[in-house]
Amino acid sequence: MHLLLMTFGPNERHHLQGYFCIYSFLAGNARLLSINIMTDRPEFYKNIENRVNLIPVEEGTLRDWRGPYDYFWRIKIKAIGSICAAHPGEPVIYLDTDTFLYNDFAPAFETVKRGKALMHLYEAPLKEIPTRTARRMYGKLKGQQLGDFTDLGEYEMWNAGVIITPNTRQLAEIDLALQVCDGMSRLGVPDHFIEQSSVSIALRHVYGLEPADGYLAHYWSNKDEWNLLIARFFQQCYLQGLSQEETIARFRELPLTGIPVTRKIKRMKTKLHKRIENLFPDKNLAYLRQC
Secondary structure, three states: OEEEEEEOOOOHHHHHHHHHHHHHHHHOOOOOOEEEEEEOOHHHHHHHOOOOEEEEOOHHHHHHHOOOOOOOOHHHHHHHHHHHHHOOOOOEEEEOOOEEEOOOOHHHHHHHHOOOEEEOOEEEEHHHOOOHHHHHHHHHHOOOOEOOEOOOOOOEEEOOOEEEEOOOOOOHHHHHHHHHHHHHHHHOOOHHHHHHHHHHHHHHHHOOEEEOOOOEEEOHHHHHHHHHHHHHHHHHHHHOOOOHHHHHHHHOOOOHHHOOOOOOOOHHHHHHHHHHHHHOOOOOOOOOOOO
């Protein structure tokens, strides 16, 4: 199986998340055929370049991958397709950086051997997602022609932080996901759902879907706490001068069960926090003068 991560921009936290994800697979002896990092910051991976295949991506390529409707997350589908095309017939796993392996990865291999694809976890039928934005999305899709589909009511939304394809159908799943993605963009579906629902529909249609949350964690709703753990972990490894092998061994000792992987924060709490920050801004800020 070939692993793909994508990291863009100068925010070091995203790249540290990528490091953490990679070390989780190294520590878990996951038997990957390759680890691929598609990035515009290849210099951030000097410390691990002997373990990964760095794929620098230029802005022109990203612009082309956004497609006719300039949809940014279309590049995720194109990137997965590029790895699938490079390794025909061999399974490919795409991961958001805010993920990591926490259990034996063998069940993923067993699932793709049975010809099934995987995503992180099942969320809800497209027509029953309980949010206003999702209802708007399905309202725009209902009765519309998207490729070979005229009714998407039977399809479901899956979390797209994990995408695993058997990659045995000559990119049929990629072509279908792009077709649905562009159709949704044409219809004005809210951007938030386009990539996720396109991949969910395509993988379910081509292979059928099963969940991967039994061994892959996705902490998208609790990034602050996990980012703190990740920063402390790599700080300690750096300060103690640990080698790669020692860092892998140290990873196996991490108490991964002590922090929630999901956390729902009430909207009112967020609003009150911002309100307090505005009412009581920090004062008496002093800066160094440049000599």
